[in-house]
Amino acid sequence: MNNLVTVSRLSKRFGEIQAVRDLDFTVSQGEVLGFLGPNGAGKSTTMKMITGFLDPDTGDVEVAGHRLSRHPVRAKQSIGYLPEGSPLYGDMSTLAFLHFIGSMRGLSGDTLRQRVDEVIDRVNLESVVYQDLETLSKGFKRRVGIAQAIIHDPPVLILDEPTDGLDPNQKHEVRELIRAMAPTKAIILSTHILEEVEAVCSRAMIIAAGSVVADSTPAELAARAAGDGAWIVEPVDPASVDRLRASLEAAPWVRQADAIDIGAGAVRVIADGDADAPSKLRGHLDEGRIVIAQLYRERARLDDVFRDITGGAGAIS
Ligand SMILES: Nc1ncnc2c1ncn2[C@@H]1O[C@H](COP(=O)(O)OP(=O)(O)OP(=O)(O)O)[C@@H](O)[C@H]1O
Ligand SMILES: [Mg+2]
Known part of the structure; x- marks a missing residue:
């Protein structure tokens, strides 16, 4: 080159x-x-x-x-x-x-x-x-x-x-x-x-x-920056965050579901099985008639990636 x-x-x-x-x-x-x-x-x-x-x-x-x-x-x-x-x-x-x-x-x-x-x-x-x-x-x-x-x-x-x-x-x-x-x-x-x-x-x-x-x-x-494999689900209707969380928590393949303060409100999900998690999540939400705006992999913040790579030294400002 x-x-x-x-x-x-x-x-x-x-x-x-x-x-x-x-x-x-x-x-x-x-x-x-x-x-x-x-x-x-x-x-x-x-x-x-x-x-x-x-x-x-x-x-x-x-x-x-x-x-x-x-x-x-x-x-x-x-x-x-x-x-x-x-x-x-x-x-x-x-x-x-x-x-x-x-x-x-x-x-x-x-x-x-x-x-x-x-x-x-x-x-x-x-x-x-x-x-x-x-x-x-x-x-x-x-x-x-x-x-x-x-x-x-x-x-x-x-x-x-x-x-x-x-x-x-x-x-x-x-x-x-x-x-x-x-x-x-x-x-x-x-x-x-x-x-x-x-x-x-x-x-x-x-x-x-x-x-x-x-x-x-x-x-x-x-x-x-992939973090610990959590997924973020944002419902179209912010009022349905609690119902979404409860519904996901009840699914046997969901290990953890927490309401979080992103955008207009979302749920952070840790699910079993990585590759098919998005389709399982979508299927489950379709069944519960919860319309979602976004479903995506949680990202670590870039600051956390720097800290991870530098063992703390990267956080100097
Ligand atoms: N002219 C200068 N005199 C004294 N210190 C300086 C000068 N220019 C840069 N520095 C210092 O050198 C270091 C590196 O600064 P630099 O601007 O290169 O950082 P940076 O990586 O571009 O940061 P940022 O992401 O904030 O743009 C900093 O500690 C800054 O305060
Ligand atoms: Mg700069």
């Missing part, structure tokens, strides 16, 4: 805090690497060093064959970066800003206009092209941030929490966009959402206290 990012022994200390310690990894074309980890784990600091925004104390980064320490301009030309938050120029319109960033990236004339039009279309910014950036909603600011990151069509994308602040539809659109770009690029993104890793990443890396504590597939990570 074509190696596009190589991180070697990367470290960064801020006073007493070792924010990143001795990171080593590579990312190839076609890979979407998800950084996960508790607040303060060192995800953003690592991204800032890969993009050349922050000098490492030790170590180096190679981007598309260019060593950042030796050829910083060439390395940075190969990267599109969406920083955390929205550090945009507030008094520029979306259109002016994208033209400005595009020209900073060396585009001009028809190519510049064409690329600006293309990213406006890909990130759905048509409705805000003439609006000043400071007046945009959080989600639109984030989308402008994504547009400026991809304007020069770089082989490497570093996206710090790309869907933070977006509504569910926008989250879906941005994930689709990332998936569509993935085959020709190496992408590193950070997120606090396990579903996002499953939806877009080919690889998941958990960082805690500046070190990599797990490097696996999203499926392996999701399996760790």
Whole structure:
């Protein structure tokens, strides 16, 4: 595979805090690497060093064959970066800003206009092209941030929490966009959402206290989050939670049924036999004429997965 990012022994200390310690990894074309980890784990600091925004104390980064320490301009030309938050120029319109960033990236004339039009279309910014950036909603600011990151069509994308602040539809659109770009690029993104890793990443890396504590597939990570095998049943009518619980508790193959406070109210069920539990649950509820809105496997919270993997150390914030 074509190696596009190589991180070697990367470290960064801020006073007493070792924010990143001795990171080593590579990312190839076609890979979407998800950084996960508790607040303060060192995800953003690592991204800032890969993009050349922050000098490492030790170590180096190679981007598309260019060593950042030796050829910083060439390395940075190969990267599109969406920083955390929205550090945009507030008094520029979306259109002016994208033209400005595009020209900073060396585009001009028809190519510049064409690329600006293309990213406006890909990130759905048509409705805000003439609006000043400071007046945009959080989600639109984030989308402008994504547009400026991809304007020069770089082989490497570093996206710090790309869907933070977006509504569910926008989250879906941005994930689709990332998936569509993935085959020709190496992408590193950070997120606090396990579903996002499953939806877009080919690889998941958990960082805690500046070190990599797990490097696996999203499926392996999701399996760790499977919890103790409980199912969550949400009835359509919240008033039927008690009846649902009592009915399930009476079933001989149900070991435990508890009312829990999720959504408009739900029942958490631990049943015998794992593979056929959903069909048994559905059959039982059909018989009792209880209409359910959702039936799904309970997930451990991502925080609990971090704690499990790091033996407690991951909970540092
Ligand atoms: N400029 C700085 N000066 C001092 N400390 C810093 C600086 N930048 C980051 N840190 C510290 O380095 C550690 C790692 O921070 P970083 O922003 O990389 O975490 P993160 O994994 O991105 O967290 P989050 O999930 O909250 O975004 C934290 O303890 C943070 O307070
Ligand atoms: Mg961060």
